[in-house]
Amino acid sequence: MKKFVLSLLTIFVLSFTVLPIAFGADNGSDTAASVKKADDFKDLKELSQDEKDKFDALIQDGVFSGLSDDTFGLDVKMNRAQFAKVAAIIFNLKSDEALTTSSFTDVRSDDPANSYALPYIEALKEAGLTNGYDAEGKTYKPEGDVSRQELAAFLIRGLGLDDDAKSATPVEDNSVDDWAKGYVALALEKNLMTNQADGTFGGKVSATRKTLALASYEAKQLLAGATPDDPTTPATPVPTTEPDDEPAAPSGEISPEGKKMLYIARQSNQMQQLKSSPDDEKIIADMKDLGFKVTWINCDKFTAEKAEGYDIIFVSNTVNAKYLRSGIMKDIAIPTIYLKNHGLYYLGLSSQEENTEENNIQTISITQPKEKAAAGLTGDVEYLRKTDNKTAIAYGLPGKEAKVIATIPGKPKEATIFYYNKGSHANNGYEVKARLSFFSFVGDYDNSTDDMWKLLDALVLWTLQNG
Structure with a gap:
């Protein structure tokens, strides 16, 4: 010692x-x-x-x-x-x-x-x-x-x-x-x-x-390789796969088991808000259930250098957008999931920064049901259990090289789930260094349906493949 x-x-x-x-x-x-x-x-x-x-x-x-x-x-x-x-x-x-x-x-x-x-x-x-x-x-x-x-x-x-x-x-x-x-x-x-x-x-x-x-x-x-604020997951070693066990992922695909995820969350002086709004904790627990080894960092402490060594990055919707505005993510060649449209906007991958939310709706429309990121779902999928004029589903306005999985119902330009493949380009010419994905949500994860979680998991796993 x-x-x-x-x-x-x-x-x-x-x-x-x-x-x-x-x-x-x-x-x-x-x-x-x-x-x-x-x-x-x-x-x-x-x-x-x-x-x-x-x-x-x-x-x-x-x-x-x-x-x-x-x-x-x-x-x-x-x-x-x-x-x-x-x-x-x-x-x-x-x-x-x-x-x-x-x-x-x-x-x-x-x-x-x-x-x-x-x-x-x-x-x-x-x-x-x-x-x-x-x-x-x-x-x-x-x-x-x-x-x-x-x-x-x-x-x-x-x-x-x-x-x-x-x-x-x-x-x-x-x-x-x-x-x-x-x-x-x-x-x-x-x-x-x-x-x-x-x-x-x-x-x-x-x-x-x-x-x-x-x-x-x-x-x-x-110390055990877990993430702060996860009281339910004991620090146990990852079991080895026996010869007769099913593989963790289809042949040729990357398994999330043991992969290192960097989770970028709210700024340091807002950590007390977790007591009343533990949304980050719930997502981290879900990511760990998928097999990821998750490390969390406050957005005001994040630098590009601190992303080195990770297999995937998750940008929470609790992040203060000003920390993304500098273009801090533009040269990072690591697959990334954004729950914040601003992150895509600052890279030129979404054409509108603010006012990208629709209130009083509970569903999204799957446009590409054959895509793995669609999780096998089709048609209009219930996303929220209930809604009102203060509850919103977020969207982005992606460029022509984006792969759109779901949209706001009746509004095909307002994409609720989309991704860019590695090597694709934004309309402004920015070249994507690794697969980048957007997943729609504004908060209140207790109001989320099982299908919402299923879609989130599917998009994360698809992003990890980094095509």
Whole structure:
């Protein structure tokens, strides 16, 4: 396991050198962790379902338990002793429960508050993940708080992304100390943490058990190759195909199994909106069900260089269009699905930018039923379960070399699903570097029909073939 060297250049590294990827243990009582659920704790009952699922996973894995039988302690500050326990569990470090003496003078077996953490702290030291609290490495300070910016640094360093943090564009946030701005920027980009309700990160604010728990879940998922904010998908290895199994894709086609998808989502300061509008989470879960290995990035953190190494890109409808306006996508030769017509417009692949929505309709018309991207559907297909004057189906106005799969009913120029093949051209002459597709939607995925999801999956898989 990678060892991290104590730096004398910053107060942070002098003060905190435990470098785990997850934090948030309780005071040492684990007896109920395997049988408890989030709804058993009165202060977890009102959380959103996706957060409950994350807490359930952490509780059932023995990473967390409550402060009492019916109270989890969401807003309670977490100290370095609790921090050490979770780090040891997440890293699967061997700890000696029989230990009664510590390498640190302030970690004692007779400490009524923190003695439980002694074997975990020693496990961290043995693994090279801590040098203690002070410069001489004599003390650990088990009762000390962990600030939000320190947590961000722990997460990023623990994931082996220290060099990335040093080269990241620092956050412009006065609540964060200069040394931590790169770490905070990367923690936000990886969706390991989010800003506070006031829009700032609150770097010096002590992290609560809720913050530490959710951050530990996201880091654990990322380490396992999963995507932030997916509480339902365990980190399990991809099964190998036995000789008699059916292939994952028809002969000659690319299977999505294990393919790397970069999912570009809303900008960083809008992440709190996921609680009320979890559309990105739902699409990511669907993509993972198809077999993709999904990584999510905020649109304000995206650069062309960060797309390197991916097999397919998915541009969410939650993206702020201004980040596409610069033409950032024009030289990227990776198959891409757009849920935002603006992305096609900025490449010259759709002739209208704004006002490309139709209200008060529920269906789209399949124009090319024999195309694989049509998912075997024909005629007018119900897209939305219900509609009104505030609910819309989006469209684009593609060029002559586009392949149109579906349109707004009765309006053949308004394409709701279309794609451009690699090597085809926009009307302005732009040459397509890889298959680019547009899929119509404006949001509210609970209002989507099964046929809508079927069409989305079919278009994504077709785009992956990159013809």
